[in-house]
Amino acid sequence: MDDPATTTRSLRELLDGSPMTRFQWGAVAVCVLLNTLDGFDVVVMAFTGKSVSAYWGLSGAQLGALLSAGLIGMGVGSMFIAPWADRFGRRPIVLGCLAIAGAGMVLSAASQSALQLGALRAVTGLGIGGILATSNVISAEYASARWRGLAVSLNSTGYALGATLGGLLTAVLIGGFGWRSVFLVGGVATLLSIPLVWWRLPESLDFLLVRRPKGALERVNTMLGRMGHSPLTSLPARPDAPKGVGYRELLTARLRRNTLLLWVAFFGIMAGFYFVTSWTPTLLVEAGLSATAGITGGTLLNVGGMFGAALLGLLAARFALRQVLVGYLVVAAVLLAVFIASISSLALAFTVAALIGVVVNGCVAGLYALTPTIYEPAIRTTGVGTGLAIGRAGAVLAPSIAGALLDSGWTAERLYVVNGGVFVVTAVLLLLVRSGRAGATPVF
Known part of the structure; x- marks a missing residue:
C-alpha cells in the first residue's frame, strides 16, 4: 500500500476484493436508516390523505395534487441537489437534505391551508430526493464487489420498512392526536437523525480520492485504518476521469x-x-x-x-x-x-x-x-x-x-x-x- 505507484484503481480493487468490515457495514446501516426515514416521510401523505381531505373539504383532484407534490419535489431534489455531492461531498449533502426534509415535515404539521401543505410537501421531497440518490451511492462505494448489490438493495428494504411502519404508526397517531401529529413525529425523527449521521456516516472514499478536498490524505488513511488496511504515504494517482461535474x-x-x-x-x-x-x-x-x-x-x-x-x-x-x-x-x-x-x-x-x-x-x-x-x-x-x-x-x-x-x-x-x-x-x-x-x- 505504500508503493508510490499505487493508483486509485488498485486501491478500489483492494477494497472490492477484501472482506467487508464492521466499519463498511456500519456505513451501509446508516444509509438503510436514512431510507427507512424517507420511506415514512414519502408515504405519510397517502396515509393521512383521507383525514387531510376531510379537514379542508378537498376534492379528489386537490388531494391528488397533494399526493403528487412530494414526488415532484423528490424528482427535483434528485436532479438538482444530489449532483452537488459530486462537487462538495456525499456526507454534507446528506446532512443538508436531512435538515430540509425534517424542517419540511415539522412545518407541514403546522400548515394552515392545503396550498401551504402542498408547498411543504414539495420542500420535503427536495430533501428526500437528495438523500435517496446520495445514500445509494455511499452504500455502493463502501461495499465490496461481492456485496455491493446487497448493500444497495438493503436501502430499498429500509424504504419499504419505513413505509410499512409508517402505516402502522399513522393508524395509532391519527386516532389519538390527529393527522398533524403524523407529520410532526416524522419530522422530529428525521431531525434527530442528524447527530447520528454526523457521527457515523463517513465521507465517500471514492470522492476523497477523486476530488481531493483539504486533508484528504489524512481522512483516507483514517478510513483505511478502520477497514484494516495499511495507510498511504501519499494519495495515489488520480483515475482517468472528468475533473468537473455536470x-x-x-x-x-x-x-x-x-x-x-x-x-x-x-x-x-x-x-x-x-x-x-x-x-x-x-x-x-x-x-x-x-x-x-x-x-x-x-x-x-x-x-x-x-x-x-x-x-x-x-x-x-x-x-x-x-x-x-x-x-x-x-x-x-x-x-x-x-x-x-x-x-x-x-x-x-x-x-x-x-x-x-x-x-x-x-x-x-x-x-x-x-x-x-x-x-x-x-x-x-x-x-x-x-x-x-x-x-x-x-x-x-x-x-x-x-x-x-x-x-x-x-x-x-x-x-x-x-x-x-x-x-x-x-x-x-x-x-x-x-x-x-x-x-x-x-x-x-
Whole structure:
C-alpha cells in the first residue's frame, strides 16, 4: 500500500476484493436508516390523505395534487441537489437534505391551508430526493464487489420498512392526536437523525480520492485504518476521469448510450412500480373482489417488497447483478400477465400479489444498485440523481395514464399485461448497457 505507484484503481480493487468490515457495514446501516426515514416521510401523505381531505373539504383532484407534490419535489431534489455531492461531498449533502426534509415535515404539521401543505410537501421531497440518490451511492462505494448489490438493495428494504411502519404508526397517531401529529413525529425523527449521521456516516472514499478536498490524505488513511488496511504515504494517482461535474458529461460519446438506456429503464421500472402499487387495490375490487380483499392484496405488495430487495441483493452476491435484475423483470412480467386471471382463487391471488411485490420492488432495488457501477466517482451522484429524476417522472405519469385508459374502456387485465410488456422491453434494454464504468470507447 505504500508503493508510490499505487493508483486509485488498485486501491478500489483492494477494497472490492477484501472482506467487508464492521466499519463498511456500519456505513451501509446508516444509509438503510436514512431510507427507512424517507420511506415514512414519502408515504405519510397517502396515509393521512383521507383525514387531510376531510379537514379542508378537498376534492379528489386537490388531494391528488397533494399526493403528487412530494414526488415532484423528490424528482427535483434528485436532479438538482444530489449532483452537488459530486462537487462538495456525499456526507454534507446528506446532512443538508436531512435538515430540509425534517424542517419540511415539522412545518407541514403546522400548515394552515392545503396550498401551504402542498408547498411543504414539495420542500420535503427536495430533501428526500437528495438523500435517496446520495445514500445509494455511499452504500455502493463502501461495499465490496461481492456485496455491493446487497448493500444497495438493503436501502430499498429500509424504504419499504419505513413505509410499512409508517402505516402502522399513522393508524395509532391519527386516532389519538390527529393527522398533524403524523407529520410532526416524522419530522422530529428525521431531525434527530442528524447527530447520528454526523457521527457515523463517513465521507465517500471514492470522492476523497477523486476530488481531493483539504486533508484528504489524512481522512483516507483514517478510513483505511478502520477497514484494516495499511495507510498511504501519499494519495495515489488520480483515475482517468472528468475533473468537473455536470450533466453534459453524462451525454458525452463514451457515456451517451449507457445514460440514455438507464434513463429509459428508470422511467419504465418506476412507472410500472407506481402503477402496481397505486392501482392494485382498486383494480382488484373492479375485477370482482371485495374492498377488504383489495386492500389486503395491496398490503401484500408492500410486504413482499420488504423481502424482494434483500433477496435480489443476496442473489447478486452469487450471480452478475445485471442478469439478476433482468430475471426479476421477466418474472415480474409473467406474474403481471396472470395476476387478474388468478382472482378466481383468493389464496392464489394473494400469493401472486405477494410475489409481484417481491419482484417489482426488487426491480427498483436492482436498478439502484446497478447505476452507481456505470459511472465513475466524479459524476456518480449526478448520474444516479438524474436517473432517479427521470424515474420520478414515470412515477407521476403512470397512475394518471392508467386512470385515463380505464376511463377509455381498458380492462384491468389489459393494463397489467401492457405493464408486463414494459418490464420485458426494459429487460432487453438493460442487456444493451455496457458493463463496467464508463468505457473510453465511443458508444454512439
